[in-house]
Amino acid sequence: MATVDDMVPPGEDPAPYHEHVDDPRRRDFINIAAVSFAGVGAVAIVLPLINQMNPSADVLAASTTEVDVSKIASGQAIKTSFRKQPLFVRNLTPKEIAEANAVDVGSLRDPQTLAERTKPGKENWLITLGVCTHLGCVPLGAGEGENKGPFGGYFCPCHGSAYDTAARIRQGPAPKNLVVPDYNFTSDTTVLVG
Amino acid sequence: MSFPWAKHYEPKQPLMRWLDEKLPLPRLVYNAVGAGYPVPRNLNYFWNFGVLAGLALAVQIITGVTLAMHYAANAGVAFSSVESIMRDVNAGWFLRYAHANGASMFLLVVYIHIGRGLYYGSYKAPREMVWLLGVVIFLLMMATAFMGYVLPWGQMSFWGAQVITGFFSAIPVVGETIRVWLLGGFAPDNAALNRFFSLHYLLPFVIAGVIILHIWALHIPGSNNPTGVDVKGEQDTVPFHPYYTAKDGVGVGVFMLVFAALIFFSPNLLGHPDNYIEANPLSTPAHIVPEWYFLPFYAILKSFTADFILPAKLWGVLAMFGSILLLFFLPWLDSSPVRSANYRPKYRLFLGVLLLDVLVLGYVGGAEANARNVILGQIASAYYFAHFLIILPWVARSERPRPLPNSITEAVLAKHGGTSLAHSAVTA
Numbered sequence: 175m176a177t178v179d180d181m182v183p184p185g186e187d188p189a190p191y192h193e194h195v196d197d198p199r200r201r202d203f204i205n206i207a208a209v210s211f212a213g214v215g216a217v218a219i220v221l222p223l224i225n226q227m228n229p230s231a232d233v234l235a236a237s238t239t240e241v242d243v244s245k246i247a248s249g250q251a252i253k254t255s256f257r258k259q260p261l262f263v264r265n266l267t268p269k270e271i272a273e274a275n276a277v278d279v280g281s282l283r284d285p286q287t288l289a290e291r292t293k294p295g296k297e298n299w300l301i302t303l304g305v306c307t308h309l310g311c312v313p314l315g316a317g318e319g320e321n322k323g324p325f326g327g328y329f330c331p332c333h334g335s336a337y338d339t340a341a342r343i344r345q346g347p348a349p350k351n352l353v354v355p356d357y358n359f360t361s362d363t364t365v366l367v368g
Numbered sequence: 369m370s371f372p373w374a375k376h377y378e379p380k381q382p383l384m385r386w387l388d389e390k391l392p393l394p395r396l397v398y399n400a401v402g403a404g405y406p407v408p409r410n411l412n413y414f415w416n417f418g419v420l421a422g423l424a425l426a427v428q429i430i431t432g433v434t435l436a437m438h439y440a441a442n443a444g445v446a447f448s449s450v451e452s453i454m455r456d457v458n459a460g461w462f463l464r465y466a467h468a469n470g471a472s473m474f475l476l477v478v479y480i481h482i483g484r485g486l487y488y489g490s491y492k493a494p495r496e497m498v499w500l501l502g503v504v505i506f507l508l509m510m511a512t513a514f515m516g517y518v519l520p521w522g523q524m525s526f527w528g529a530q531v532i533t534g535f536f537s538a539i540p541v542v543g544e545t546i547r548v549w550l551l552g553g554f555a556p557d558n559a560a561l562n563r564f565f566s567l568h569y570l571l572p573f574v575i576a577g578v579i580i581l582h583i584w585a586l587h588i589p590g591s592n593n594p595t596g597v598d599v600k601g602e603q604d605t606v607p608f609h610p611y612y613t614a615k616d617g618v619g620v621g622v623f624m625l626v627f628a629a630l631i632f633f634s635p636n637l638l639g640h641p642d643n644y645i646e647a648n649p650l651s652t653p654a655h656i657v658p659e660w661y662f663l664p665f666y667a668i669l670k671s672f673t674a675d676f677i678l679p680a681k682l683w684g685v686l687a688m689f690g691s692i693l694l695l696f697f698l699p700w701l702d703s704s705p706v707r708s709a710n711y712r713p714k715y716r717l718f719l720g721v722l723l724l725d726v727l728v729l730g731y732v733g734g735a736e737a738n739a740r741n742v743i744l745g746q747i748a749s750a751y752y753f754a755h756f757l758i759i760l761p762w763v764a765r766s767e768r769p770r771p772l773p774n775s776i777t778e779a780v781l782a783k784h785g786g787t788s789l790a791h792s793a794v795t796a
Binding site: 257259308332 | 553555557652675
């Protein structure tokens with residue numbers, strides 16, 4: 175490792191030029207500083223390379239959906255689309271509400287009451303994503319005549335997850351209830367989701 | 369590298385000598401797959417499958433690059449661009465069927481190649497690195513095959529992407545963020561399709577690079593052989609060329625016959641009709657199934673139905689990835705110094721059971737998730753892990769191997785009724 179500044183032959187006293195050799199030497203310090211600076215630069219370049227994979231502005235811009243619920247009769251449900259994912263809007267019957275409220279919350283896999291999953295005074299409007307929390311299939315039960323499963327809510331045909339009338343997971347491999355997105359009623363018949 | 373008696377490259381033509389001084393590329397090829405690589409003289413046809421896997425990769429790259437000249441990676445037109453390849457592009461149907469069935473052929477020969485390694489103990493010292501690199505290649509192949517399957521943007525493509533990226537949402541806390549980052553959206557869409565195309569085009573070249581490392585690592589100890597006994601001297605080997613280039617040629621012929629039968633007589637045998645329906649984010653097909661080569665792993669994923677400390681979904685994903693990552697530890701789980709299963713009666717028996725077990729998993733992976741199949745899948749998944757973690761270490765300790773031949777040559781001559789080198793010289 176002879177470099178230009180190692181002018182002193184091995185075994186000889188370096189005294190004439192340097193009174194003592196620092197460890198680390200000035201040159202080592204500059205070396206480490208330069209490489210560190212290049213490293214910081216490399217990390218700064220990696221950040222946009224990672225961030226480019228996040229949802230782009232146009233994908234995020236399409237992330238609210240307005241739904242007109244005036245035509246949905248009691249006991250009916252519609253499928254619409256929110257952030258390119260299916261969205262279920264369901265008008266629960268009084269019987270379905272009573273069924274959902276009769277369940278012991280403590281016994282659920284993902285404990286939530288119907289009231290926590292709906293808006294105050296609008297308990298009959300169950301609005302959830304139509305994405306099974308297992309592996310993302312679209313559960314059946316929103317369309318006319320579809321299999322609602324053993325708990326009268328939704329049933330996922332892929333791996334047999336069954337949801338109740340509050341779209342809570344009751345049976346099968348899915349770990350969570352169907353996701354309730356952020357939404358609010360802008361009027362009595364209009365819902366803004368997202 | 370290689371044995372001391374390996375032949376040396378001696379170019380005779382002045383042009384080749386000039387080239388050898390400036391860029392010794394012909395020398396590299398000569399030493400890798402030419403007369404300069406001495407190989408055990410007793411290899412059987414199972415040793416064809418490495419070359420066949422290389423051939424399948426070449427077929428995939430050539431057909432893939434040409435298909436990319438006509439394919440459009442945009443969610444709006446991807447499906448119709450694939451249909452236009454099938455109907456309008458000259459010989460487009462041939463290129464696409466060759467590429468789709470080529471993937472199945474690639475995975476098929478690689479599974480046989482892995483099975484060969486398991487049976488003849490090719491994963492053991494001194495070839496552990498060859499095995500580890502092989503597992504890396506297998507993982508890269510699975511990622512490439514999955515992303516390629518998404519590109520036609522049919523129903524199975526879309527819902528396959530939905531299910532597989534859904535694995536990542538099983539990760540606690542950050543899972544959903546990772547999934548959205550991978551997809552570039554909240555569900556598979558244009559952003560996901562574009563990046564899958566980009567990576568599907570890139571990864572085969574990464575695979576080719578790791579294959580070079582795989583062969584490099586192999587050529588340091590040299591090839592294993594059906595007896596598993598080390599090469600003792602020059603009489604145990606023959607040069608790769610012409611002996612094994614010729615033998616591989618036979619295998620290439622058979623490979624091409626099977627491949628051609630698939631392409632020309634039954635091109636959709638291994639596909640799903642649902643993938644000829646354009647992707648529809650609002651409707652899940654009644655029965656989502658992956659391609660045949662992923663079925664055993666899909667069965668392991670589906671086997672976890674109840675929470676136990678962690679959610680069932682996370683267990684399923686961990687077990688599925690674990691079933692492959694386990695292979696990285698194989699060289700150290702099996703401590704028996706005897707390589708070939710021909711001399712290991714117990715190991716041979718249990719390897720047969722493992723093969724059956726994987727076939728059962730494959731069946732369960734493709735079957736409907738009813739109560740009987742779930743139980744069958746759970747038993748078969750448990751056995752898969754038990755084979756590697758319990759049975760293999762126990763067999764290695766308790767087994768009494770059959771006596772090994774003193775050398776490859778002795779084994780070969782015993783098989784053919786000969787007793788001495790002189791005899792083999794006469795018959796040769």
